[in-house]
Amino acid sequence: YCVLGFEVDTVNSVQFSNHTGYDHWTGQVMTANELHTLYDGLKLNGVNRYDYVLTGYTRDASFLEMVVDIIRELKCQNPNLVYVCDPVMGDQRNGDGYMYVPEHLLPVYKEKVVPVADIITPNQYEAEILAGKKMNTEKEALEVMDLLHAMGPETVVITSSDLPSSLGKDYLIALGSLRKIKADGTLVKERIRMEIPKVDAVFVGTGDLFTAMLLAWTHTHPNNLKMACEKTASALQHIVRRTINHARGKEPGMWVGGGMLGWGGGTWDGWGGLHCWVVGCRVGWGGCSAEGSVRH
Numbered sequence: 001y002c003v004l005g006f007e008v009d010t011v012n013s014v015q016f017s018n019h020t021g022y023d024h025w026t027g028q029v030m031t032a033n034e035l036h037t038l039y040d041g042l043k044l045n046g047v048n049r050y051d052y053v054l055t056g057y058t059r060d061a062s063f064l065e066m067v068v069d070i071i072r073e074l075k076c077q078n079p080n081l082v083y084v085c086d087p088v089m090g091d092q093r094n095g096d097g098y099m100y101v102p103e104h105l106l107p108v109y110k111e112k113v114v115p116v117a118d119i120i121t122p123n124q125y126e127a128e129i130l131a132g133k134k135m136n137t138e139k140e141a142l143e144v145m146d147l148l149h150a151m152g153p154e155t156v157v158i159t160s161s162d163l164p165s166s167l168g169k170d171y172l173i174a175l176g177s178l179r180k181i182k183a184d185g186t187l188v189k190e191r192i193r194m195e196i197p198k199v200d201a202v203f204v205g206t207g208d209l210f211t212a213m214l215l216a217w218t219h220t221h222p223n224n225l226k227m228a229c230e231k232t233a234s235a236l237q238h239i240v241r242r243t244i245n246h247a248r249g250k251e252p253g254m255w256v257g258g259g260m261l262g263w264g265g266g267t268w269d270g271w272g273g274l275h276c277w278v279v280g281c282r283v284g285w286g287g288c289s290a291e292g293s294v295r296h
């Protein structure tokens with residue numbers, strides 16, 4: 001199907017009853033073999049040419065390694081392919097970080113996946129464990145982003161952090177960094193900081209949604225990370241506000257959960273012709289979350 005002008009092929013990396021923030025969850029984790037089988041089908045039909053690949057939540061190390069093999073092959077098919085990786089591993093609550101996927105995935109992300117990624121979207125905790133360095137100040141955050149660039153990706157966006165905001169404690173900080181070596185050898189560097197008004201609730205799936213939106217907006221604004229991030233954050237802000245209003249009974253007529261969140265204004269039609277492969281979307285029901293939106 002076609003969303004925001006992208007024709008998207010989705011592959012489940014897991015199929016769970018609900019997201020793992022619930023007390024219980026059941027379902028299947030897809031294996032490397034199963035992914036390979038699907039990819040083989042695409043190859044046999046000669047339809048394995050993509051403009052973008054986006055990966056998210058995964059629990060299986062060999063699956064991740066297979067993703068890397070496939071990315072390499074897809075990049076041979078299309079050298080301009082952009083791989084957008086959300087290294088979904090964990091989060092922090094009240095300053096304490098924790099992993100919600102098996103710990104042995106970290107070295108696979110570090111040594112194999114991040115090096116082939118063009119854009120990565122870790123949260124603060126994920127950025128810190130990938131770089132092996134804490135970020136307590138903005139200066140340290142810039143150093144962490146430089147360490148992540150050195151691992152491979154041209155674009156690093158830290159989707160949320162608890163760095164202090166000059167606007168007060170009701171704002172969360174997101175940071176972005178674009179580091180590009182142009183054909184003539186000059187280094188282009190763009191750093192951005194966004195202060196995002198906090199909604200007093202915990203959302204699951206917003207990181208996934210952020211990554212999907214960033215993919216779409218960096219396509220429209222390939223050399224303007226600020227613009228791409230602003231448009232991404234704007235959509236997120238609309239969606240979390242509508243979600244919380246709905247959850248509190250203030251907004252009628254909208255579905256929450258199961259993949260039917262409304263968009264907060266703007267028209268994104270008519271981009272046409274792009275082909276994108278999303279690995280790692282999830283199907284979930286119930287709760288106050290934005291999870292369906294990742295299926296873009």
Ligand SMILES: Nc1ncnc2c1ncn2[C@@H]1O[C@H](COP(=O)(O)OP(=O)(O)O)[C@@H](O)[C@H]1O
Nearest residue numbers: 123159160174197198199201203206207210236
């Ligand atoms: N409580 C919140 N209030 C406002 N915006 C939020 C909130 N939680 C998440 N977001 C939005 O979702 C984006 C992704 O944040 P988050 O879900 O914390 O990332 P991750 O899932 O990678 O940890 C943020 O940049 C912000 O735009």
Ligand SMILES: Cc1ncc(COP(=O)(O)O)c(C=O)c1O
Nearest residue numbers: 019020021057204205206207208
């Ligand atoms: C199945 C699944 N996918 C993805 C995520 C990541 O969610 P977020 O987008 O908030 O980082 C989680 C977090 O619990 C999850 O359980």
